[in-house]
Amino acid sequence: MFGADVTPATTILGPGADADVAIVGGIHGDEPSGVRAVRRVIESNPSFQRPVKLVIANPPAVASHRRYLDVDMNRVFPGDPASPDQERRLAAATLKEINDCSVVLSLHSTHSYDDPIALVSRSNPPVQGLAARLPVSHIVDPTPCFDGAFPACAPVVSVEAGRQLTEEATENATDIVAAFLRLTDALPGEVPTTDSTYYTVTDAVSKQPDTDYELQIENFEVVEPGTTVARSEDREYVADDAFVPILMSETGYDDILGYKGETAGTSLSSARATWGVPPRSSD
Structure with a gap:
């Protein structure tokens, strides 16, 4: 084919x-x-x-x-x-x-x-x-x-x-x-404004392959140190530090649960400051 x-x-x-x-x-x-x-x-x-x-x-x-x-x-x-x-x-x-x-x-x-x-x-x-x-x-x-x-x-x-x-x-x-x-002006019409929060991915969270995990947290809700993030039949993953879970799931990846992140800002300008991006007057 x-x-x-x-x-x-x-x-x-x-x-x-x-x-x-x-x-x-x-x-x-x-x-x-x-x-x-x-x-x-x-x-x-x-x-x-x-x-x-x-x-x-x-x-x-x-x-x-x-x-x-x-x-x-x-x-x-x-x-x-x-x-x-x-x-x-x-x-x-x-x-x-x-x-x-x-x-x-x-x-x-x-x-x-x-x-x-x-x-x-x-x-x-x-x-x-x-x-x-x-x-x-x-x-x-x-x-x-x-x-x-x-x-x-x-x-x-x-x-x-x-x-x-x-x-x-x-x-x-x-x-x-x-x-x-x-x-992008391909079609006419306005797009309503949405309040967004901005994040930076900081690390991947590894998991044992061929192991079933049950996730204990919700994506984009801050995980505090000591929180159980996921459980399997014979182990627990407990957070050592605070982070924001991003794209975490039980079945989405073969070798990771997903990603740790941190909040970069609640506006584009504050996120850009965190990311080291110069401010732009055109946005």
């Missing part, structure tokens, strides 16, 4: 062929909400005011309903077009597809949280400004811990749209896409 020369599936809608904005789904093949949201846009063929590029990044994994076939695509950017690993080639091809875009929305889903979460790099202030206007309550800089992630090497705001394989995640992804298209 797919050969060695497989490429991302790309559609451009709107006037002209030089798209400056893009929406990407399907980096992970077992996260259908983003793919469905992208396909809804393609099927509805709206009257865009500017060209928009719509990309399914990993068609073989999407067709197989698997997170990846060779390696996790969202850990190997910028990729390698000559690699024997399919996802490394697709990562390089996806970057080539969005090379001329000033901003990109990348859609994912998660095992850890019902509501949308935005992830942005501290190195890209314009993307931070756009994320701050999306309808999300939590905006996270994963830079210290996410090697090879898409937002680290392109102007990408990555959104975890909700719990994996739920209709709610698809509806959330669809709403995020509509907001993104309005914020």
